[in-house]
Each structure stands twice: as structure tokens, then as C-alpha cells.
Amino acid sequence: MANLQVSGIIEKMTGKDKDFRYMATSDLLNELNKESFKLDTDLEMRLSSIILKQLDDVAGDVSGLAVKCLAPLVKKVGEERIVEMTNKLCEKLLHGKDQHRDTASIALRTVVAQVAPSLAPSILVTLTPQMIGGISGEGLSSGIKCECLEIMCDVVQKYGSLMADDHNKLLNALLLQLGCNQATVRKKTVTCIASLASSLSDDLLAKATVQVVKNLSNKNAKSEITRTNIQMIGALSRSVGYRFGTHLGNTVPVLIKYCTSASENDEELREYSLQALESFLLRCPRDISPYCDEILNLTLEYISYDPNFTDNMEEDTDDETLEDEEDDESANEYTDDEDASWKVRRAAAKCLAGLIVSRSEMISKVYQEACPKLIDRFKEREENVKMDVFNTFIDLLRQTGNVTKGQTDTDESSAKWLLKQEVSKIVKSINRQLREKSVKTKVGAFSVLRELVVVLPDCLADHIGSLVPGIERALNDKSSTSNLKIEALVFTKLVLASHAPPVFHPYIKALSSPVLAAVGERYYKVTAEALRVCGELVRVVRPSTQGMGFDFKPFVHPIYNAIMSRLTNQDQDQEVKECAITCMGLVISTFGDQLGAELPSCLPVLVDRMGNEITRLTAVKAFAVIATSPLHIDLSCVLDHLIAELTGFLRKANRVLRQATLITMNTLVTAYGDKIDSDAYEVIVVELSSLICVSDLHMTALALELCCTLMTGKSCSENISLAVRNKVLPQALTLVKSPLLQGQALLALQGFFEALVYHANTSFYTLLDSLLSCAKPSPQSGGVPKQALYSIAQCVAVLCLAAGDKNCSSTVKMLIEILKDDSGTNSAKQHLALLSLGEIGRRKDLSAHAGIETIVIESFQSPFEEIKSAASYALGNIAFKSLMAEMKRSESLWGKYQTIRNE
Numbered sequence: 005m006a007n008l009q010v011s012g013i014i015e016k017m018t019g020k021d022k023d024f025r026y027m028a029t030s031d032l033l034n035e036l037n038k039e040s041f042k043l044d045t046d047l048e049m050r051l052s053s054i055i056l057k058q059l060d061d062v063a064g065d066v067s068g069l070a071v072k073c074l075a076p077l078v079k080k081v082g083e084e085r086i087v088e089m090t091n092k093l094c095e096k097l098l099h100g101k102d103q104h105r106d107t108a109s110i111a112l113r114t115v116v117a118q119v120a121p122s123l124a125p126s127i128l129v130t131l132t133p134q135m136i137g138g139i140s141g142e143g144l145s146s147g148i149k150c151e152c153l154e155i156m157c158d159v160v161q162k163y164g165s166l167m168a169d170d171h172n173k174l175l176n177a178l179l180l181q182l183g184c185n186q187a188t189v190r191k192k193t194v195t196c197i198a199s200l201a202s203s204l205s206d207d208l209l210a211k212a213t214v215q216v217v218k219n220l221s222n223k224n225a226k227s228e229i230t231r232t233n234i235q236m237i238g239a240l241s242r243s244v245g246y247r248f249g250t251h252l253g254n255t256v257p258v259l260i261k262y263c264t265s266a267s268e269n270d271e272e273l274r275e276y277s278l279q280a281l282e283s284f285l286l287r288c289p290r291d292i293s294p295y296c297d298e299i300l301n302l303t304l305e306y307i308s309y310d311p312n313f314t315d316n317m318e319e320d321t322d323d324e325t326l327e328d329e330e331d332d333e334s335a336n337e338y339t340d341d342e343d344a345s346w347k348v349r350r351a352a353a354k355c356l357a358g359l360i361v362s363r364s365e366m367i368s369k370v371y372q373e374a375c376p377k378l379i380d381r382f383k384e385r386e387e388n389v390k391m392d393v394f395n396t397f398i399d400l401l402r403q404t405g406n407v408t409k410g411q412t413d414t415d416e417s418s419a420k421w422l423l424k425q426e427v428s429k430i431v432k433s434i435n436r437q438l439r440e441k442s443v444k445t446k447v448g449a450f451s452v453l454r455e456l457v458v459v460l461p462d463c464l465a466d467h468i469g470s471l472v473p474g475i476e477r478a479l480n481d482k483s484s485t486s487n488l489k490i491e492a493l494v495f496t497k498l499v500l501a502s503h504a505p506p507v508f509h510p511y512i513k514a515l516s517s518p519v520l521a522a523v524g525e526r527y528y529k530v531t532a533e534a535l536r537v538c539g540e541l542v543r544v545v546r547p548s549t550q551g552m553g554f555d556f557k558p559f560v561h562p563i564y565n566a567i568m569s570r571l572t573n574q575d576q577d578q579e580v581k582e583c584a585i586t587c588m589g590l591v592i593s594t595f596g597d598q599l600g601a602e603l604p605s606c607l608p609v610l611v612d613r614m615g616n617e618i619t620r621l622t623a624v625k626a627f628a629v630i631a632t633s634p635l636h637i638d639l640s641c642v643l644d645h646l647i648a649e650l651t652g653f654l655r656k657a658n659r660v661l662r663q664a665t666l667i668t669m670n671t672l673v674t675a676y677g678d679k680i681d682s683d684a685y686e687v688i689v690v691e692l693s694s695l696i697c698v699s700d701l702h703m704t705a706l707a708l709e710l711c712c713t714l715m716t717g718k719s720c721s722e723n724i725s726l727a728v729r730n731k732v733l734p735q736a737l738t739l740v741k742s743p744l745l746q747g748q749a750l751l752a753l754q755g756f757f758e759a760l761v762y763h764a765n766t767s768f769y770t771l772l773d774s775l776l777s778c779a780k781p782s783p784q785s786g787g788v789p790k791q792a793l794y795s796i797a798q799c800v801a802v803l804c805l806a807a808g809d810k811n812c813s814s815t816v817k818m819l820i821e822i823l824k825d826d827s828g829t830n831s832a833k834q835h836l837a838l839l840s841l842g843e844i845g846r847r848k849d850l851s852a853h854a855g856i857e858t859i860v861i862e863s864f865q866s867p868f869e870e871i872k873s874a875a876s877y878a879l880g881n882i883a884f885k886s887l888m889a890e891m892k893r894s895e896s897l898w899g900k901y902q903t904i905r906n907e
Contacts, residue, residue, distance in 0.1 A: 010035060010047060014054055022063040029058060029069040036076035048081045052089055059096070059107050067107050074111055078118040083126050090115060090127055094134040097151060098144070109151040116158050124163050131159065132170045140177040146186040153181075153192040157199050164203030171208055174200065179215050182232055183225075190232040198239035209244060213251045216240075220258050231273050234262065238280035241287050249291030252284060256295045260302060268311055271344040278306065278351035285358040296363055299355065300370070304377050306352035307393070312343050313385065346386040353381075353389065357396040364407050370400065371422035379426065382433040387444055394448035401455040408459075424460060431467040438474030443488050446478055450491040454498055461502035468503070472511045479518035486527045493522060493533040500540035505547040509554045512545060516559055520566040528577035535570065535583035538563060542590045549597075549634050560595045564602060567591060571609055582622040585613055589626030593633035600638075607642045614649045624653065624664045631671035643676060647684050654691040659703070662695070666706035670713050677717035685714060686727045693731040698742040701749035708736070708752035715759040725765055733760070733774075740796055741778050743789035750795055757799050758806040768807040772815065775800050779836040790870065793836050800836075801843035816844060816853055823859050838863060838874035845882030849889035857882060 013035070016028035032051075035041050043051065055077060058070035078086060093115065096108035112131075119127055138144060138152035156174070160167070167174075178200070181193040201209060219225065219233045237255050241248045263277040281299050284292045292299075356378075360370055378397050384390040404419045411418055430452070437449040453471070457464060464471065478484055478492035496519065500508065508515065519541060522534035542563065546556045570576070570584040588610065592599065599606070613623040627646065630637055639646065650672075653665040669688065673680065688710075695707040711732055714724055736756055739745060745753070757775075760766040778796050779788050788796075804812040822837040841850075841860065850856055860882065863875035 010051070014050060017054055017058060022061075022066060025058070025061065025066050026063065026069065029066055029073065033069060033073050033076070036073055036080065041080065043080055045082075048085050051077060052081060052085050056089060056092055059111055060104050071107065071110050071114060074114045075118045078115055079120070083123050086115065086119060086123060087126055087130055090131050091134075094131065098134065098138050098141075098148060102147070105147065105151060109155065112155050113158050116155065116162065121163075125166055128159070128163060128167050128170075132156075132167055132174070135159070136170070136174055136177050140180060146184075146189050149181070149184075149186075149189050150192050153189070153196050157192070157196045160196065160200040160203065164200060168203075168205075171200070171204055175204070175208055175212060179212065182216070182219060182236060183229055187228065190229075194232060194236050194239050197236060198243040201240050201243040204244075206247070209240075209247060210251065213237075213240065213248070213255065217254050217258060220262070227270055227273065230262070231276055234259065234273065234276040234280055238276065238283045241280065241283040245287045246290070248284075249288035252288060252291050252295070256281070256284065256292070260295075260298060263302060263306070271348050274306060274309075275347040275351040278303070278348070278355045282351070282355040282358040285355070285362050289362045296359060296366060300359060300366070300373065303352045303356040303359065304374055306348050307356060307377060307381055309348045309352065310345050310385075312345060346389050349381075349384065349386070350389045350392050353392040353396045357392075357399045360396065360399050360403050364403060367400075367403060367407050367419045368417065368422060371419055371426070375400065375422070375426055376429070379429050379433050382437055382449075387442055390445060391448050394452050397452055398455045401452075401459050405459040420460065424463060427456070427460070427463045428467070430456065431464065431470060435470055435474060438471075438477065441483075443483070443485050446474075446484075447488050447491045449474075450478070450488075450495045454491075454495045457495070457498050457502050462504070464499055465503055465507045468499070468507055468511060471499075472514050476514060476518050479522055486525075486530050489522060489525070489530045490533050493519070493530070493537050497533070497537045497540050500537065500544050505544040506554070508544050512541075512559060516541060516562065520562055523566045523570060528580050531570065532577070532579045532583045535567065535580070535587045538567060539587045539590050542587070542594050546594050556595075557598060560598045564591055564595065564599060564606075568602075568606065571606075571613075578618055581613075581619050585610065585619060585622045585626050589629040592637060593630045593635070596630075596633060596635045596637040603638065604641050607639065611642045611646055611649065614646075614653075620653070621658075621661050621664055624650065624661065624668050628664070628668040628671050631668065631675045636675065639676060640679065643672075643679060644681065644684070647672070647680055647688075651684065651687055651691060654688075654695065659700070663703060663706060666695075666703070666710055670706075670710045673710070673713045673717055677713075682721055682723055685721075685724050689714065689724065689727040689731050693735050696732065696735040696739060698739060698744050701744070701747065704739065705747075705749040705752040708732075708749070708756045712752070712755045712759040715763045722765070725763075728760070729766060732756075737774055737778055740775070740799055741788060741792045742795075743791040745792070745795045750798065753795075754799055754802040757803045761803055762806045768803065768811050771803055772800065775803065776833075776836065779832045781832060788832055793832065793839055797836060797839035797843045800840045801847055804844055805847055812844065812848065813853075816841065816850060816856070820853070820856060820859050823863060834863070835870055835874050838871065838878045842874070842878035842881040845878060845885050847885070849885050850882050851886045851889065 010032070013028050013032050016024050017032065019025055019028070032055075055070050055073050058073075059067050061067045061070065074089075078089075090112070093108050093112045096104055097112060100108060115127070116131075135152045135156045138148055139156065141148075160174075175197070178193050178197050181189055182197075184190050184193070197212065201212065204212070216233050216236050220230060225233075237259070259277040259280055263274050263281075266273040266277075281302070285296075285299065356374060359366070363370075378393060378400070381393045382390070382397075384393055401423070404423055408418055408420045411420060415421055434449045434453055437445050440446065453464075475492050475496055478488050496515070519534055519537050522530055523538065525531050525534065545554075545559050545563075567584055567587050570580060571588050588606065592603070592606065596603065610623055610626060613619040630639070647669075650665050650669050653661055656662060692707045692711055696704050698704070711728055715728060736753060739749075740753060757771065761768050761771055775796055779793060781788060800815070804815045807815075819837040819841050822833055823841075838860065841856070844850065857879060860875050860879045863871055863878075866872055866875070
């Protein structure tokens, strides 16, 4: 049935009406794309023939569809048919009509891209010789050569390793084309050789390099041929990477010579030379080492290469009164459309960046020799080059951060110290750039400042005053783009967070006005970033409740009003909503004592945001910040509703929300525990019991910590204690038997048992019996895991210490009796007794119990390794604590111990 349908399509494809042909070809394409479509031998021949014929269709849209049909057809026909199609397409390309050449080229590239790897060798046998002939053939047009080069580029990229036998012949043909008079042929030849190079043997790679260097040594060669050969060296380096390292001895001196001896008008020659040197630095970092100093000097020479422009203007000043004058000078700067010297400066900047990122050991030398030059080049008149200079300096700053991570800036030989000496020059130069009209320049300037603050967090303390006008202009200027405003705000947030608050106090008014105005921006990213800056601004305005001599009160209500307008606006982006909630939490926790009249209207809005699934997590975290405020904010108007909402969140599936809820409830119970209704506590305890399980130890730790807070708080009542014992304790006893229990969850569990006996009026002996019984093997699960015994022992030790000396002493005696009664057995009871004695002995001096060490030592006679190991653990802990106690009783011994420990 399918074959009959295809036969009908083929008949229509041969019709005279081009619309019929188009529709038939489109139908064929749809059929070919079906996975269920199968072809027999006869249909293969007919389809291959008709599609190749359609490639020459006078209607361009029909021939275009025919090319698209080739992709699925190649996957469905046999090897013989693909080879036949390849031969016919090569014939069309090399000897067909000019108007069909492009279509044949695209068709061949489609075949190469879609053919199965298993059939590739058969295709290459027929394709490669014809393409090599097309590349090197006499009398063929440059158009044919370009098409053949593009096809071979695709072939070697995909199947270069499968055509090793043809590498030498192909390479010879390509190297000859480097001297071709047509620029397009040379350009495509460079690309093709670079693609081929990755699969060449070392010998052929050396042959190609030697030939290119030989071409460069020809003094009679045309300048454009020389430029092509220099491009070829760079392309080879980028293609083969470290393999090119062995050839640097021949190529680097040649490139440096061409770079320095080129005529004044041959900027492209210098540009290509510097690009090749940049590639060497990045791809062959080991072999380029002997030439790094020479390359550094070369880049510093050409980063300011500008023969057509002389900067003889007087030194700029930072006085803002000269701003208009400077703008006029910038507008009247020299411009020349034919001036290509900027390409050299750009290449030099990128080459210097390559040296910086690849040679971390030269960072100090770069600061001494290159840093002043880079800072001076911030004045670059070509904007694109200026961006590259900025990026190079940013690379230098990032490399400084990587190299000096963990180091101080006091060592005069360190890169950080050298950078610190240049900060004033950097700021002075950047301030000039911030007064430029170009938005792109200002964005680049803020990027430099941002990276500078990341590397030296407190370096701008003496320069804030000079930077504030630039920030104001960036945020207030009507010509400023959103990108510029975001960069300015990101930098402002970073600098506020990394410097001491008093540094900014003289400039708060100037800074706060544009930032608060940006909060009202329409573009959500600017608004969100402005709100984040407001968060830092709040901290700076009032760093502590004690006061620092700065009058923060005039700024409280403007900041509050700006954020409140965003908080109450429902029709805005999620990011803005979250930032507004977070920022309002900071405002209330910092300025709450000044917002007594506003809190009854603001706090319900925050609680309301907890009802929205999108904003509830952020709102929960905001209340955690408010609850930890030293101002003890009055939450009475929302506290009951807040606790009810949070309790409900403990039942949600969202894990992150449950974690944040537990943290927030912990802070609320700590700060407002006596104001929360006792009935709410009982509901909370019930919810906490369901969160304690071994499958989520982090959640378990948070839940146990909240239980401890409930039991240790002022509001702890008999009802709460009873609820904890009935609901949470069984879960805790199940948890302690898990071999997975560790880390924070184990510490929280120990705190839970301590709180139970110390604050919740729970019977010590009842708890102790429950813990010890956890070590008994059960018929269902068998023995208790070894790791669980360690956990139980630690909980027993904490429990004993919390119960007082009398109970602790009686427990130790009981454990000693267990060792006496069960000696010689491998019971979990004896194992736990030894571990418990060790844990108690690690925390408390047990020397008052005469003969305890003898009892423990007897356990070394046990034939069981677990008992011996537990005995050694117990004896070591007991002996160490006893020795420490003895040393403390002797002041001279304790002093010597502390001295040795400090050393």
C-alpha cells in the first residue's frame, strides 16, 4: 500500500505544474520521515533518481524540498545507492551548470552529515579523491574550489580519523591553496586545514607547520599571503592544542619579528600575529614559557598602538565642573573610518589576557609592568577595544583572587598588596569613565569596580565619596539603560556589604534617593536589584541597636514606604515579590521600634503572603529574621494566625518549606514562647513527631531542636511535656537504633534526651531503661548494628550527666556490674556497657570509682574483637579525662599542657 502511494507521488513529481511538483515533494518528505516507511530495491532506485533530478528543478522551492528529502532518504537506502548518489552529486558540483552548483554542494553536505558511520568509508573512497581534485584542479573556478573546501571541512571534522590514507594527499592539495590569489579560497583553506589538523599524525602536522613557516620566510610573498599564513599558524594551534608546542621554537620568533617589523599600514599582520601568540599562551602553556617575557613586552607596546592619534591633552581632573567640557572633548575626538589600528590594540589586550589567565606565576610581574599600562588604557577611544581592556583587567583581578585565596594583603611581594597600591589610580581612572556618555563604557566600568571589591573587599573605604556621583548619574540619568542600572545596583549592593557602615554615613542621603527611586522602576530586574540594595542599606543605616552616633530616623519611613508600595502590589514579577518580602523583614527587624504605627498594617500583609504558594517560603524566612531581632518586635496582632499557618506548613510535601518552617518556629518559640497558646504547642508536637525519621536526618535534627526549645522555654507546661513523651519519645527511641544516625541529627537527639530529663520532669531511670533496652536484639530485626550501639552510648552519657552526679554515679556502678556479670560473653549488653562507660568517661572524671580501669582491662581477655575494641575505647576515654582532671588540680602541670597545646 505504501509503495503504491509513493509511486503516485513520484508520478506527480514529474509533472509539468510546479505546484503539483512542490506538493508531491512535500508529501514524499512527510513519508520519508515516518519511521515505519520502508523501501524495496526498485523503489530505492526510482526515489534516488527522482530526488537527484528534482535538485535541478527550475523552481527553487522544489529543489529546496528535494535537498530536505535527502536527509531521511540517506538513512533508508543501501550503501550502493548512497555511493551512486554521491558520485552524481560530485559530477554536478564539478562539471555541472553554475546555477546548480550551490544545490549540489548543499546536497553533498547533507549526505555527509546524515550517512551512517558504518557506511562512511565507502562514501569517502569515492568522495575524497573527487574533492581533492576539485580543490587542486587546474582551470576550475574559485567558486568550485570554495564549495569543495567547505565539503571537505565537514568530512574531516566528522570522519577525519577514517581517511588516514588520504591525509598526505589532501594536506598537499590544501597547502598549495594557501598561496591562491583569491582571498575566499585562502580563508576556507585555513579552516579546512585546521579541521584536518586534529586527526593528522605528528609527522604530517610537522610537515604542515614547516611549510607554513617556509611560506612566511619568503620575503617576496605578497602581504595578504603572509597574513593568511600567520592566520594558519594560529588556527593550527587552536585546533591541535598542546601538540603544537614542539613547533613554537620555529614559529614564535617569526611571529614576533613580523609583529615588530610590519609597516605602519599593515595592522592586520600585527593583529593576526598577536592572535596566534594568544593561542599559544592558552593552548601550549608549558612550551611557551621561554617566550612569556618577550610576549608581555610586545603586548604592552601594542596595547597603546595608535599612530594616527596623539593624546596630548592635559591631565584630566575629577572636578565635576569640567564634565561638560570633557563631554565636548570626547565628542570631538579623532575618528577615521579607515583607521584599523584599533584591531592591533584589541588583539594586544586579548593576548595580555591570555598571558594573565595562563601564567599565574607571573602575576606579580604583570602588576609591576602591565597594571599601570592597563589602567592608563581605560581612556581608549575605541569603545569595543575599551571593553576588551576592561575585560583584561577583570581577568587580572580574578586571577589575583585565585592566586591569593586565603592570603592577606600585608605581604609586599603578594599580588594583593600590589593591587592595593593601585586602587587610587583605578578609582580615579574609572571615575572618568563613569562621566562618559557611552552606556557601554559605564557598564564596563562598574564591572571592573565590582570585581575589584570581590578581590579586595574593603579597598574603597577612602573613595566612596568620589564614586557616589557616578552611581547617582547611572541611576538617575534618563539615557541610562536597564543594564547600566542593574550593574550600578549590583556594585552598590556589593560595596555596601563589604565595607564598614560608618564609611557610608556621610553619603546615605545621596545614595538612598536614587536607590529608592529605582525600587519604583517598571523593569522587574531593576526593581529586584534595587530592593536587594535596600536590604544592605538598612543594615548600613542602623548597624546595631546601640547606635553609632548617626541619625538614622530620617531614612526609616522613606525606605519603609518604598518597600511597602512593592509589597502590597500583587501585579508584579515573582522575583520582585520575593525581594520585597525579604527586604520588609529586614526593615521591621531593624527599624521596628520606629514603626509602631505601621506594624499593624504591615505584618498582616506578610502573613497574607504566606497563603500564596509562590511567596510563602520567602515570607516564612522573613518572619525568622523578624523573630531574631534584638528589638523584640511586637507580633501580638498576627502571632496566633502566624503559628497556625506555620503548623499547617509542617504537613506540606515541600521539603524546603518544612525546613524553613521549623527554623522560623524555633526562633518564634524562643522569642515569643510565653505568648503562644498552649493548645497550639500540643498541635505542633504532634506534627513534629511525624517528621522524626531516619529517611531525612536534616529534617529530623530541626524537629528535635524545636522539641528541645519547647521543653526548655518559659512556656513549657506539664501538657507539653506529656505530649513530647507520648508522641516524640517513641520516635526518638526508634531513631537511636538506626545505623545511619550521625552528625547534627545525633547531636540534636542527645540534646533532646538531656532536655527531657532536665526540663520536662521525665523520670531518669525510665529513660535510661528505655535507652538500654534499645540495644536488646529483637526476633524480627536480629542484632543491633554496631553504629547504633555507639549512638545509644552517647545518649546514655548525656542523660547521666543531665541527671546529676548521684544518678550518674549509680549508672556507672550499674554498668560495672553488667561487665562483671557478662564477662566472657559477646552480648550487646556488655558491648553497650563498655561504650557507655567510655562516653561517660570522656565527659566526666570517673577516678572516684575505684577499680573501674581493672574491670575494663579484664574485657581485653574476651575472645571477641568487638568487645576488645569497645574496651580500648572506654579505657582510653576514662584515662584521658582522669589525667586532665589531675592536671587541672595541679596548676603548674595544667599551665605546661596549655602551653604545649598552643604551640
